[in-house]
Amino acid sequence: MRVVLISSPGLRQLEIYQSIGVRAPPLGLAYIASVLEEAGHKVSIIDASTLGLSVEETAKMALSNKPDIIGISAVTPTAKGAYSLAKIIKEKDPTLKIVMGGPHVSFLYTEALTNGADYVVIGEGERTTLELIEFIESFGDSIEPVNVKGLAYRDKDGQVKLTAPRPLIRDLDSLPEPARHLLPMDKYTLFDKPIKIIHVMASRGCPYGCIYCSTSYFWGRRYRIRSPSKVAEEVERNTEKYRTNIVVFSDDELTLLPQWVDSFVNEIKSRGLDITFTCGSRVSSVSKEMLIKLKRAGCTTIYYGIESYKDEDIEKIGKRITISQVIKAVSWSKEAGIETAGSFILGFPWQTVEDMEKTIRFSIKLGVDYAQYTVATPYPGTPLYRMAKENGLIEIYDWDYYTTVYPVMRGFSFTREEAGKMLKKAYRSFYLRPTFIISQVRKGRLRTLLDIVARALKSYLSHSEETGTNTPKPKKRNKREFDIAAPQKAR
Known part of the structure; x- marks a missing residue:
């Protein structure tokens, strides 16, 4: 399958790190990419922050690759950028599957599923991402990926499901x-x-x-x-x-x-x-x-x-x-x-x-x-x-x-x-x-x-x-959007 992996753009993170001229590669995505390539999939990576791309530019570049699946990695300060990116991509192609991963969405997977993600990879991503992509390639939406460990998704009724935890890669x-x-x-x-x-x-x-x-x-x-x-x-x-x-x-x-x-x-x-x-x-x-x-x-x-x-x-x-x-x-x-x-x-x-x-x-x-x-x-x-x-x-x-x-x-x-x-x-x-x-x-x-x-x-x-002396005034919490999802039994 053709897969595009994206290190999501985040305006404030981009501003802070580029202001002192420090840019580091998204090694996590690069590891996932190498595992997918080894399995025969065609992969590209868009490091949006390093390239200085806006959300719109990132979406355009991603779609130009004509992907079957898009993976978006997000840490907390780039989460909103990831969600905005997913929204734009879905508007252009509602059928395109979006997978999100990274520390932020691993803990707030319900938030991610509410903001454009079809699937959330929880924790270490290499094995889960590969299994999920091969599952989608074989079955599409015909059945739920209940046996893909380390995954969150919504079932046909819109309920959030959490599969069994993915064991850590020991070797x-x-x-x-x-x-x-x-x-x-x-x-x-x-x-x-x-x-x-x-x-x-x-x-x-x-x-x-x-x-x-x-x-x-x-x-x-x-x-x-x-x-x-x-x-x-x-x-x-x-x-x-x-x-x-x-x-x-x-x-x-x-x-x-x-x-x-x-x-x-x-x-x-x-x-x-x-x-x-x-x-x-x-x-x-x-x-x-x-x-x-x-x-x-x-x-x-x-x-x-x-x-x-x-x-x-x-x-x-x-x-x-x-x-x-x-x-x-x-x-x-x-x-x-x-x-x-x-x-x-x-x-x-x-x-x-x-x-x-x-x-x-x-x-x-x-x-x-x-x-x-x-x-x-x-x-x-x-x-x-x-x-x-x-x-x-x-x-x-x-x-x-x-x-x-x-x-x-x-x-x-x-x-x-x-x-x-x-x-x-x-x-x-x-x-x-x-x-x-x-x-x-x-x-x-x-x-x-x-x-x-x-x-x-x-x-x-x-x-x-x-x-912090002139950051936004405290806002009332959006409980649905920001609460950590309650633990669920694996199914």
């Missing part, structure tokens, strides 16, 4: 490499520089379950990782093919298993790969020895999820790390010659404005090379969403604003506006420090820094609308 090595040949590989940039980058996924899942993160709830609490040789082989093949030595690992946690890291480093060395790469890690997973090995293998920057300045907060969010581990990891990274980027979240419901101030001061004192600040955002499917919902803290229900830089909820003792102001203060405090600017001059990065700061300030730091 990630069984998946073919993502279909990069279907992606605009020359469009994926860092800070708008003409730099070719290879993005690689080595693992899926997270065993920790932080209350704000959908990763463990979408990909599962079981940590699964590909074999070191398979990952190194993919790195080697694609750095040669695309003539680059820059690799970004998209994993939340690459270093969870020390033995795996050792084997991977040995694979890189034995293949004689001269690469530079960045990765994400928990501060509790690294050791001084591991970081030295990673540096020798080409690791230049490591991203740590730190989030707060005190253990009490970290315990409440379920992170299972300590400030002592944070300090050690950052120090060891510096000793190894690896730059550090730290994530800090402002505005958890129980925090105060003073807590946010202290988190900002801690991030500066800690000595990370770069800091990413976001506001706590209650994504559907997470414990934070349930907490915020039960306590009446959510004030904005427009998914366009769920980007982590627009406050959508208040706290028990602070307003959305205060959270927005603290986010602006955080970025200005960190990046406009004389010591930081001097450090960038010494590294020869001043021009890049000035460009990034100018873009960021213009995009969401200088405008009251962008920091």
Whole structure:
């Protein structure tokens, strides 16, 4: 069958990420595409956000491929774009089947089915999408896909049905490499520089379950990782093919298993790969020895999820790390010659404005090379969403604003506006420090820094609308549209 897969356009997400020149490929769709191609289907991918396409332009491009089925992937801030896209496509061709997938619709499948989706793939998409497409190819609408696991759909009477859960793919090595040949590989940039980058996924899942993160709830609490040789082989093949030595690992946690890291480093060395790469890690997973090995293998920057300045907060969010581990990891990274980027979240419901101030001061004192600040955002499917919902803290229900830089909820003792102001203060405090600017001059990065700061300030730091002080007024909830669908028995 002819299948078009779309990474849905989202105006606000597009604006934020393009404003600082960061564009990354939709690896999830690329994996699904490769599985479908392997089974003999003709597939194309439209990365609408990266290509800067409007909803109308995306629909036109998709329909020009004369597809039998269209698949649309959506995260929360692009959900409305996905729904608008589905509506336009249905208006042009009411018989065309639309499948949606991704974290947002996996948790809000009834919402998706109400807004243009014929089917919703829940959770990991490769096996379910393939089985569904082959089911449609064989049976069309003549019978219901009750035996396709991991699926939501409406029956002939319009009732929402949920099939049995899809087991996780335990052997990630069984998946073919993502279909990069279907992606605009020359469009994926860092800070708008003409730099070719290879993005690689080595693992899926997270065993920790932080209350704000959908990763463990979408990909599962079981940590699964590909074999070191398979990952190194993919790195080697694609750095040669695309003539680059820059690799970004998209994993939340690459270093969870020390033995795996050792084997991977040995694979890189034995293949004689001269690469530079960045990765994400928990501060509790690294050791001084591991970081030295990673540096020798080409690791230049490591991203740590730190989030707060005190253990009490970290315990409440379920992170299972300590400030002592944070300090050690950052120090060891510096000793190894690896730059550090730290994530800090402002505005958890129980925090105060003073807590946010202290988190900002801690991030500066800690000595990370770069800091990413976001506001706590209650994504559907997470414990934070349930907490915020039960306590009446959510004030904005427009998914366009769920980007982590627009406050959508208040706290028990602070307003959305205060959270927005603290986010602006955080970025200005960190990046406009004389010591930081001097450090960038010494590294020869001043021009890049000035460009990034100018873009960021213009995009969401200088405008009251962008920091939550002038976002839409709280609206009465549309219960039908936004409530998480009640669990249903598989049929």
